[in-house]
Amino acid sequence: MNLTPVLRAEALKVLTLRSLCGTLAALFAVTTAFSALAGASGASDPDFDPLFTSLSGVMPGQIAAIAFGAVVVSSEYQGNGIRLSLAAVPQRGRWFAAKLVVVAVPALAVGLVTALAALLAARAGLGAAADALTVGEQVRGVVGCGIYLMLIALFAAGLTTLFRSGVATLSTLVPFILVVSFVIGDAAGTVADFLPDKSGQIVLYRTREGALGPWTGLAVTALWAAGALLAGFWRLRRRDA
Amino acid sequence: MTSIDVQNLTKEYGTRRAVDDLTFTVRPGGVTGFLGPNGAGKSTTVRLVLGLDRPTSGTATVGGRAYTALHEPLRHVGALLDADAAHGSRTARDHLRVLAVSNRVPARRVDEVMEETGIASVAHRRVKTYSLGMRQRLGIAAALLGDPGVVILDEPSNGLDPEGIIWVRELLRRLAAEGRTVLVSSHLMNETASFADHLVVLGRGRLLADTPMREFIDARVRPRVRVRTPDPTALKAALARHGHDAVEHEDGYWTVHHARVDDVGRIVSGAGVPVLELAADQGTLEQAYLDLTATETEFTTHPKEARP
Numbered sequence: 001m002n003l004t005p006v007l008r009a010e011a012l013k014v015l016t017l018r019s020l021c022g023t024l025a026a027l028f029a030v031t032t033a034f035s036a037l038a039g040a041s042g043a044s045d046p047d048f049d050p051l052f053t054s055l056s057g058v059m060p061g062q063i064a065a066i067a068f069g070a071v072v073v074s075s076e077y078q079g080n081g082i083r084l085s086l087a088a089v090p091q092r093g094r095w096f097a098a099k100l101v102v103v104a105v106p107a108l109a110v111g112l113v114t115a116l117a118a119l120l121a122a123r124a125g126l127g128a129a130a131d132a133l134t135v136g137e138q139v140r141g142v143v144g145c146g147i148y149l150m151l152i153a154l155f156a157a158g159l160t161t162l163f164r165s166g167v168a169t170l171s172t173l174v175p176f177i178l179v180v181s182f183v184i185g186d187a188a189g190t191v192a193d194f195l196p197d198k199s200g201q202i203v204l205y206r207t208r209e210g211a212l213g214p215w216t217g218l219a220v221t222a223l224w225a226a227g228a229l230l231a232g233f234w235r236l237r238r239r240d241a
Numbered sequence: 242m243t244s245i246d247v248q249n250l251t252k253e254y255g256t257r258r259a260v261d262d263l264t265f266t267v268r269p270g271g272v273t274g275f276l277g278p279n280g281a282g283k284s285t286t287v288r289l290v291l292g293l294d295r296p297t298s299g300t301a302t303v304g305g306r307a308y309t310a311l312h313e314p315l316r317h318v319g320a321l322l323d324a325d326a327a328h329g330s331r332t333a334r335d336h337l338r339v340l341a342v343s344n345r346v347p348a349r350r351v352d353e354v355m356e357e358t359g360i361a362s363v364a365h366r367r368v369k370t371y372s373l374g375m376r377q378r379l380g381i382a383a384a385l386l387g388d389p390g391v392v393i394l395d396e397p398s399n400g401l402d403p404e405g406i407i408w409v410r411e412l413l414r415r416l417a418a419e420g421r422t423v424l425v426s427s428h429l430m431n432e433t434a435s436f437a438d439h440l441v442v443l444g445r446g447r448l449l450a451d452t453p454m455r456e457f458i459d460a461r462v463r464p465r466v467r468v469r470t471p472d473p474t475a476l477k478a479a480l481a482r483h484g485h486d487a488v489e490h491e492d493g494y495w496t497v498h499h500a501r502v503d504d505v506g507r508i509v510s511g512a513g514v515p516v517l518e519l520a521a522d523q524g525t526l527e528q529a530y531l532d533l534t535a536t537e538t539e540f541t542t543h544p545k546e547a548r549p
Binding site for chain 1: 288291292293294295308309311313314315320322323325326327328329330331332335338339340342343344345383
């Protein structure tokens with residue numbers, strides 16, 4: 001069966017909701033602004049990592065990526081809209097696959113552009129302090145950052161399908177990323193590296209000690225996202241709509 | 242022919258049976274009224290037909306196939322489930338465009354159904370600014386979008402103004418006249434009587450009746466005749482000679498129970514009783530329905546007395 005009409009419909013759903021376009025704009029604006037700020041405040045820290053400083057705007061900015069992934073799914077659960085959607089596309093696997101594409105593609109595209117803009121904005125402030133960065137490291141940082149934002153949006157989309165509620169997802173993930181992960185991340189050693197956000201953020205550092213490298217770290221985040229999506233899909237398949 | 246076939250359909254939520262061994266067929270070319278009190282299982286049945294809920298046992302098919310096996314289902318079956326199915330932040334037109342694209346329905350249909358349901362002038366307004374009646378019209382527009390042979394509407398008159406209710410009635414009659422299969426659930430008797438040809442009646446998830454509407458009423462409501470006369474004594478005497486009894490109504494009418502208007506007319510004219518008005522009191526769907534549910538209540542409240 002053809003996936004194209006379903007994909008077109010799901011893409012149109014994203015484009016016709018202002019709040020979704022708004023979260024993507026916020027992802028770009030917040031990340032770039034905070035990176036520019038970090039770049040301007042300089043490199044006095046002894047642990048200074050020029051790549052992470054340049055991309056540090058992602059730390060607040062990822063909240064917008066989470067909101068995007070959550071709202072793409074949660075907008076279906078507003079006022080039983082899910083019933084109409086599944087009446088139009090009764091093959092739930094097909095419907096869910098299309099949903100994931102319209103979460104992943106915009107998040108990746110905006111994520112890549114955002115990461116590049118953040119890097120450039122921060123380097124403008126850092127000046128010579130960032131000169132040690134190689135082209136390869138910067139490409140890895142930007143591409144990795146885009147993939148990270150995509151994975152975290154998919155993670156949120158999976159959790160929202162599981163909870164059937166965007167509020168539940170946001171009130172779980174946002175405190176987790178802002179508080180739990182922040183506190184544990186600094187305190188503990190290797191275990192914290194395997195948290196869904198911490199593992200993927202390794203790619204944002206020029207050098208970082210630990211069990212995971214930049215790409216294996218992203219792979220761990222991908223596993224978290226896949227787990228959330230599978231759990232969500234399991235509920236979507238089994239449950240009455 | 243595309244009919245809706247429900248076979249031994251059962252749906253349990255935990256220990257509660259929302260739909261209990263239901264079997265009926267909805268045929269094309271007529272409007273089938275789907276009646277029952279709130280909570281009788283009408284909406285659950287509709288969701289089972291649309292493959293949204295999974296039956297505990299039994300099957301529901303449309304044109305011989307399970308709904309979930311239909312390719313581009315909106316072209317075959319159009320359904321109105323809830324008035325609040327459209328996202329409030331989308332415009333009505335965008336809401337319909339999304340549905341049209343997903344089932345490769347031509348884009349011109351979006352404007353056609355908005356015109357047909359009378360919301361074309363507010364097509365570019367966000368759905369959250371709509372009144373309940375306008376949302377209901379949008380829901381009906383969505384059901385008609387794919388020009389489907391089967392139309393299922395759950396309480397379509399909800400929130401509509403009197404003009405809208407008349408419009409829905411005419412729409413349903415027209416859809417049936419075009420040869421479509423039309424199933425309309427409602428808990429409003431008089432409204433259902435105005436458009437239905439056939440009735441499927443549910444009570445506590447079970448099938449209580451599946452008959453043409455006229456038969457349903459005639460079988461349950463005994464004929465009555467209404468008479469108005471300035472000489473009640475002569476009327477009563479004339480009727481009594483033929484074994485009939487007249488009961489005075491508080492508005493000054495006399496009601497003759499278990500009698501046909503032809504007989505009463507002959508009796509009173511033969512006896513020279515002055516008559517100001519003589520009319521057959523047609524049984525209403527409401528009376529027939531209440532009669533059915535009354536016997537049903539008796540049955541369900543004393544089930545153990547029937548078998549020792």
